[in-house]
Amino acid sequence: MGAIEKQRNILDFTLSSLGRRKGKNIALVVVYTFVIFLLASVLFFTHSLKKEAFLILQDAPEMTVQRLLAGRQDLIPTHYIDTIRQIRGVQSVAPRLWGYYYDAMSGANYTLMVNAELNDRAGEIIIGNGVSMRSMSGKRNQALRRNDIIPFKTYDGSVLTLKVRGLLPFASELVTADLILVSEADFRKLFSIANDQATDLVLNVRNAKELSTIAAKITQIHPDTRPILREEILRTYDAVFDWRGGVIFMVLSGVFFAFIILAWDKATGLSAEEKREIGILKAIGWETSDILLMKFWEGSAVSMAAFFMGIFLAYLHIFLASSILFEPVLKGWSVLYPSFRLTPYISVYHIATLFFLTVIPYTVVTIVPSWRSATIDPDSVMRM
Amino acid sequence: MIFHPGILALLLGSALTTSMLCYSAYEGVRIIRNWDIRSGSERQLELERRTYLVSTVMSYVLGFQLLSLFLFIYTADTLSPLFIGAMCAAGSLNVNGFGYSALVLKIVSCLLAGLWLVVNFTDNRAYDYPLIRKKYWLLLFITPFLIAETSVQAGYLLGLRPNIITSCCGTLFSTDAKTVMSEFLALPRLLSEAAFFLSAPITVALGLYVYLRSKGAYLFSIVSFIHFLISIGALISFISIYFYELPTHHCPFCILHPEYGYVGYPMYLAILVSAVSGLGTGIINPFRNIASLCNVIPRIQKRLALISILSNSAFVLIAGYGILFSNLSMAAY
Numbered sequence: 219m220g221a222i223e224k225q226r227n228i229l230d231f232t233l234s235s236l237g238r239r240k241g242k243n244i245a246l247v248v249v250y251t252f253v254i255f256l257l258a259s260v261l262f263f264t265h266s267l268k269k270e271a272f273l274i275l276q277d278a279p280e281m282t283v284q285r286l287l288a289g290r291q292d293l294i295p296t297h298y299i300d301t302i303r304q305i306r307g308v309q310s311v312a313p314r315l316w317g318y319y320y321d322a323m324s325g326a327n328y329t330l331m332v333n334a335e336l337n338d339r340a341g342e343i344i345i346g347n348g349v350s351m352r353s354m355s356g357k358r359n360q361a362l363r364r365n366d367i368i369p370f371k372t373y374d375g376s377v378l379t380l381k382v383r384g385l386l387p388f389a390s391e392l393v394t395a396d397l398i399l400v401s402e403a404d405f406r407k408l409f410s411i412a413n414d415q416a417t418d419l420v421l422n423v424r425n426a427k428e429l430s431t432i433a434a435k436i437t438q439i440h441p442d443t444r445p446i447l448r449e450e451i452l453r454t455y456d457a458v459f460d461w462r463g464g465v466i467f468m469v470l471s472g473v474f475f476a477f478i479i480l481a482w483d484k485a486t487g488l489s490a491e492e493k494r495e496i497g498i499l500k501a502i503g504w505e506t507s508d509i510l511l512m513k514f515w516e517g518s519a520v521s522m523a524a525f526f527m528g529i530f531l532a533y534l535h536i537f538l539a540s541s542i543l544f545e546p547v548l549k550g551w552s553v554l555y556p557s558f559r560l561t562p563y564i565s566v567y568h569i570a571t572l573f574f575l576t577v578i579p580y581t582v583v584t585i586v587p588s589w590r591s592a593t594i595d596p597d598s599v600m601r602m
Numbered sequence: 603m604i605f606h607p608g609i610l611a612l613l614l615g616s617a618l619t620t621s622m623l624c625y626s627a628y629e630g631v632r633i634i635r636n637w638d639i640r641s642g643s644e645r646q647l648e649l650e651r652r653t654y655l656v657s658t659v660m661s662y663v664l665g666f667q668l669l670s671l672f673l674f675i676y677t678a679d680t681l682s683p684l685f686i687g688a689m690c691a692a693g694s695l696n697v698n699g700f701g702y703s704a705l706v707l708k709i710v711s712c713l714l715a716g717l718w719l720v721v722n723f724t725d726n727r728a729y730d731y732p733l734i735r736k737k738y739w740l741l742l743f744i745t746p747f748l749i750a751e752t753s754v755q756a757g758y759l760l761g762l763r764p765n766i767i768t769s770c771c772g773t774l775f776s777t778d779a780k781t782v783m784s785e786f787l788a789l790p791r792l793l794s795e796a797a798f799f800l801s802a803p804i805t806v807a808l809g810l811y812v813y814l815r816s817k818g819a820y821l822f823s824i825v826s827f828i829h830f831l832i833s834i835g836a837l838i839s840f841i842s843i844y845f846y847e848l849p850t851h852h853c854p855f856c857i858l859h860p861e862y863g864y865v866g867y868p869m870y871l872a873i874l875v876s877a878v879s880g881l882g883t884g885i886i887n888p889f890r891n892i893a894s895l896c897n898v899i900p901r902i903q904k905r906l907a908l909i910s911i912l913s914n915s916a917f918v919l920i921a922g923y924g925i926l927f928s929n930l931s932m933a934a935y
Contacts, residue, residue: 260607261607264607449683449686452683453683453684453764456683456684456764457604457684457764460604460605460606460607461604461605463605463606463607464604464605464606464607464609464610465605467605467607467610468605506651506654507654507726510654510658514658566864567608567673567676567677567680570611570669570672570673570676571607571608571611571673572611573669574611574612574614574615574669574670574673575607575610575611575614578614578615578618578666579614579618581662582618582622582662585622585655585658585659585662586655589651589654589655589658592654593651593654
């Protein structure tokens with residue numbers, strides 16, 4: 219009998235013996251699957267958000283310069299542009315005007331941003347999908363359309379009405395859900411911002427290796443500024459999402475330990491029938507190593523079934539059901555939720571990580587019990 | 603510390619494998635002290651049962667070690683965006699002093715665990731456990747390595763501080779970008795080419811000799827070990843550049859990336875397997891005169907030699923494929 223044939227026969231026997239104790243094993247697999255489902259969901263979700271953030275930030279400016287006033291971000295005088303442009307290696311400097319507007323009617327915060335294309339068409343705006351849904355009553359059939367009017371309350375108390383010129387494409391929903399593009403004149407009128415000030419400055423730099431030198435020079439010339447690099451934003455997002463995922467993992471570790479105790483308990487508490495079975499197997503010539511092999515296959519079958527089902531369910535949950543379970547926790551808080559589907563993505567790395575976090579602890583706690591059952595004396599069991 | 607799922611997985615996995623190994627070492631001490639095959643006492647029976655437990659534990663430990671080696675590299679790789687100047691695992695392992703030591707310790711403990719399994723397999727083929735004491739001495743030798751590996755790895759992972767934005771400004775002004783150590787192992791190309799093209803056929807030939815004649819196991823295992831080191835050197839200094847198609851990029855880790863079709867995994871696996879099987883033929887050679895093993899060992903050695911030949915050839919084939927079908931030609935250099 220070849221080695222493979224032997225393994226096959228033992229696996230065959232194991233599966234049929236698992237089938238004979240359906241109730242007990244199904245309960246274990248269900249709990250196991252649930253644990254893996256939870257962990258896998260967290261992993262997939264945080265990773266997809268990271269990827270989404272990465273894709274969005276690809277187009278972000280290489281460097282943003284903000285001005286700080288008493289440790290808080292403040293408007294930056296536009297004459298800083300001239301001095302920054304003088305720095306060797308800086309390709310272009312442009313002011314940006316953007317901010318948040320709280321809409322009392324819908325209770326939502328909009329992001330307002332000046333778009334150069336609207337500068338010669340003051341009074342018109344382009345809005346994101348979330349804004350169009352929320353502005354009126356939230357009902358879909360009453361969504362804002364082209365040429366509708368939105369009233370804004372300016373910072374000097376008057377009312378500014380702006381006409382919707384168009385909607386932003388749905389594809390960019392994640393970033394544009396709460397976005398309103400306005401002209402520079404309207405923006406300054408709305409927030410009473412003087413003409414020589416901007417929210418921040420964005421820089422293009424010819425050589426990426428010079429970024430840190432240029433940033434250092436900017437802080438030297440204007441000590442009240444804070445340059446932020448795109449790489450730093452990316453890095454921070456990465457760390458923040460990892461951290462959120464890790465925290466959820468720690469919270470779930472309670473569930474996990476409960477599961478481990480259950481697995482341990484199931485593995486140690488062999489029924490008299492199972493003991494008899496092992497006793498008979500040994501009496502008819504199975505060796506201890508064969509029983510251990512059987513136990514190995516049993517553990518593998520249970521683990522693999524739960525592992526793949528858990529991953530499959532997590533996949534459905536995150537990428538098809540929009541991760542309903544913990545979306546609010548991991549994504550952050552907002553009135554205008556962008557509704558979006560994450561790009562499905564699973565890597566071998568995720569599977570390996572999950573394997574380490576679930577299957578290995580399970581295996582470790584079942585080694586000793588399965589060894590104990592494999593070394594049962596046949597006669598002592600059968601005499602019972 | 604970074605709260606990264608991969609880091610949590612590595613720490614948990616290592617803690618579990620090390621505690622399993624410590625338990626096995628404890629059993630090992632009991633077996634070394636009290637083993638007496640001729641006795642029929644309760645204690646001897648109990649010890650015989652315990653050997654099954656230790657063998658099972660050790661096979662799991664090896665499996666987990668192998669997985670955790672690759673998980674470790676991959677995690678270091680994914681963490682690289684968090685550190686200034688790190689572009690792949692080569693950079694992030696360099697973030698603190700423990701990174702590379704952890705990697706080396708991981709490789710060493712993988713090799714040692716593999717060798718233990720070879721000895722264990724041999725021992726289990728005989729009816730009277732002839733190698734039992736030696737086997738457990740070897741286990742006691744391995745344990746400190748694994749403990750060291752777990753602690754060094756924890757030191758590395760817990761000591762990671764990502765360079766993220768703080769409230770006053772970006773962090774980059776205080777810490778200067780470290781130079782990436784991508785060239786750290788780049789031997790002169792001609793030298794490593796010559797060494798590799800010499801040692802690969804010699805190793806395979808010696809393997810064939812062991813396979814056909816059942817002789818020369820010591821020499822084969824020494825040569826296998828040298829070839830293991832040469833292969834790693836060769837992979838970094840001249841094989842990898844053909845995959846990257848960039849004559850200056852000697853990186854041992856980028857080859858594991860998806861853009862190169864994960865080709866690094868089979869290559870490193872082949873190197874590890876051939877090292878374990880090559881060294882394994884030598885480590886069981888001294889016991890071939892033991893009565894209960896004299897028929898068993900030559901057969902195991904033959905099998906190990908065959909595994910070593912096959913995995914060596916697989917490595918050469920993959921490397922050769924990369925070199926021949928690469929768009930890079932080093933003819934002008």
